[in-house]
Amino acid sequence: MFIDLKLTDMVHEILKGKIREGDTVVDATVGNGNDTLFLARAVGKTGKVIGFDIQKKALHQTQNKLIQEALADRVLLIHDSHSNMDQYIKEPIHGAMFNLGYLPQGDKNIITKADTTIEALKKVCSLLLTGAFITIISYWGHQGGLEEKEAVEDFLTKLEAKKYICAKFNYLNREGCPPIIYFLQRL
Amino acid sequence: MFIDLKLTDMVHEILKGKIREGDTVVDATVGNGNDTLFLARAVGKTGKVIGFDIQKKALHQTQNKLIQEALADRVLLIHDSHSNMDQYIKEPIHGAMFNLGYLPQGDKNIITKADTTIEALKKVCSLLLTGAFITIISYWGHQGGLEEKEAVEDFLTKLEAKKYICAKFNYLNREGCPPIIYFLQRL
Numbered sequence: 001m002f003i004d005l006k007l008t009d010m011v012h013e014i015l016k017g018k019i020r021e022g023d024t025v026v027d028a029t030v031g032n033g034n035d036t037l038f039l040a041r042a043v044g045k046t047g048k049v050i051g052f053d054i055q056k057k058a059l060h061q062t063q064n065k066l067i068q069e070a071l072a073d074r075v076l077l078i079h080d081s082h083s084n085m086d087q088y089i090k091e092p093i094h095g096a097m098f099n100l101g102y103l104p105q106g107d108k109n110i111i112t113k114a115d116t117t118i119e120a121l122k123k124v125c126s127l128l129l130t131g132a133f134i135t136i137i138s139y140w141g142h143q144g145g146l147e148e149k150e151a152v153e154d155f156l157t158k159l160e161a162k163k164y165i166c167a168k169f170n171y172l173n174r175e176g177c178p179p180i181i182y183f184l185q186r187l
Numbered sequence: 188m189f190i191d192l193k194l195t196d197m198v199h200e201i202l203k204g205k206i207r208e209g210d211t212v213v214d215a216t217v218g219n220g221n222d223t224l225f226l227a228r229a230v231g232k233t234g235k236v237i238g239f240d241i242q243k244k245a246l247h248q249t250q251n252k253l254i255q256e257a258l259a260d261r262v263l264l265i266h267d268s269h270s271n272m273d274q275y276i277k278e279p280i281h282g283a284m285f286n287l288g289y290l291p292q293g294d295k296n297i298i299t300k301a302d303t304t305i306e307a308l309k310k311v312c313s314l315l316l317t318g319a320f321i322t323i324i325s326y327w328g329h330q331g332g333l334e335e336k337e338a339v340e341d342f343l344t345k346l347e348a349k350k351y352i353c354a355k356f357n358y359l360n361r362e363g364c365p366p367i368i369y370f371l372q373r374l
Contacts, residue, residue, distance in 0.1 A: 002205045002320055003354050003370045018189045133189055157359045166359040167190050172344045172369075173353045182359075183190045 007179050010169075011097070011135050012038050018133055019043060023094035026127075027051040028082040028120055029112060032104055033062030035097045040071040049075045050089060052082040055110060058103055082120035085127075092129045100148055101139030111144055114151040121155055125164070128186035136184075141177035149180065156182055163187055194366050197356075198284070198322050199225050205320055206230060210281035213314075214238040215269040215307055216299060219291055220249030222284045227258040236262045237276060239269040242297060245290055269307035272314075279316045287335055288326030298331055301338040308342055312351070315373040323371075328364035336367065343369055350374055 001013040012035075019025065021044035027036045030053035039049045053059050059077045066072040078088055082098075098120075102111045124134060140149040156166035169181040188200040199222075206212060208231035214223045217240035226236045240246050246264045253259040265275055269285075285307075289298045311321055327336040343353035356368040 001201060003352050003372050004318075004374070014188060131189075131191075153359065159360050161360050161362065164360065165190050167356060168359055169354060169356045171352065171354050172340065173346050173348050173351065175348065185190050187191070 007137050007181055008034060008099070011137060011181060015095070015097075015133070015135065016042065019095065022046040024048045024050070024091060025094055026082075026085065026089065026096035026124065028085070028096050028098045028124065029053065029100070030058050030062050030077065031099055031106075032058070033065050035099065036062050036075060036077075037065060037069060037071060039097065040066060040069075040075050043074060045074065047074055050085075050093075051075060051077045052080060052085060053077070054079070054081050055103060055106065057106065081116055083116040083123070085120060086123045089127060091127075093124075093127045093132060094129055095133040095135075096124045096128075098134070098136040099139070100136060100152070101145060102142060108142065111142060112148065113144060114148040117148055118151050118155050121152070125159075125184075125186070130186060132186045134182075134184040136182040138180045138182065139177075140180070145177065152182060156184060159184070194324050194368055195221060195286075198324060198368060202282070202284075202320070202322065203229065206282060209233040211235045211237070211278060212281055213269075213272065213276065213283035213311065215272070215283050215285045215311065216240065216287065217245050217249050217264065218286055218293075219245070220252050222286065223249050223262060223264075224252060224256060224258060226284065227253060227256075227262050230261060232261060234261055237272075237280075238262060238264045239267060239272060240264070241266070241268050242290060242293065244293065268303055270303040270310070272307060273310045276314060278314075280311075280314045280319060281316055282320040282322075283311045283315075285321070285323040286326070287323060287339070288332060289329060295329065298329060299335065300331060301335040304335055305338050305342055308339070312346075312371075312373070317373060319373045321369075321371040323369040325367045325369065326364075327367070332364070339369060343371060346371070 019042040030051040167183045171178040206229040217238040358365040
């Protein structure tokens with residue numbers, strides 16, 4: 001693995017060694033389902049993936065992919081905002097993945113937004129087991145993206161260092177608005 | 188692997204999948220020899236590691252460690268500044284590692300400095316094969332450290348995006364001057 005990978009693949013490479021069979025993990029932004037499928041494979045038959053999306057189309061397509069790959073048994077897809085995840089998740093979790101922006105090949109007017117993203121992050125943080133992770137890929141070139149990115153970075157920067165490690169991976173010499181990865185680990 | 192690792196270990200984890208047997212690599216700052224030993228193992232019997240340090244003590248200690256681990260056959264240690272590496276390296280290389288700052292448990296007045304570090308980076312860049320890497324861990328809490336860090340970041344930010352990918356990994360919620368990793372890949 002090195003930095004010529006797509007960021008989504010880079011995050012998968014990093015998490016491969018981190019997620020274990022039997023883990024309970026959250027895909028906070030199901031979207032095209034790539035992370036959901038990755039998580040479903042990583043947690044194995046005894047694990048659990050809980051996925052959220054506000055777009056039915058995204059959930060429907062992902063459910064079909066899960067069935068095709070015989071992974072649907074361990075995945076619960078919820079048609080609601082990740083900012084309501086506390087209504088559905090009552091158990092501690094081993095990690096969560098976020099992809100912020102809009103659904104690729106979807107309606108570019110339907111985007112994740114600063115306030116609900118921060119709400120979701122706060123709720124995820126309260127669910128994390130010791131050692132658990134959050135990864136956030138932030139696509140921020142669209143309208144509202146910069147505001148969301150700044151809110152996320154501000155939120156992570158202010159988290160208590162005794163409880164959380166927060167870090168950022170960003171490109172230095174790319175034009176435009178290259179995506180960013182944020183990492184969090186619960187200590 | 189996740190972000191609770193020491194940065195030196197994190198870089199080793201990342202490079203493990205990148206360096207291959209038979210590769211030629213450079214340890215631009217031998218120091219305590221940890222990277223030299225890591226590189227010597229990674230390139231195998233058919234590979235080559237070229238290490239630089241301006242402190243004889245660092246080279247001497249590292250040579251002893253290499254002999255103990257039966258790795259000395261593939262390592263050339265050079266007592267000179269990495270900014271003169273073009274005098275010693277005439278072949279293209281697969282990668283280079285830098286640790287910027289001072290030698291741990293050594294003389295804290297002997298530090299890497301902005302001008303020679305940038306000179307070394309320029310020379311390394313001209314030696315890199317397609318796909319080759321540079322990793323730089325920047326410790327910058329000491330006097331002159333900030334200046335060096337800014338010079339490195341400025342250098343990487345201005346590199347041509349068609350030829351190089353440059354990226355940065357930094358902590359968000361740690362006080363003081365937490366170390367930073369810079370990554371470069373030759374396209």
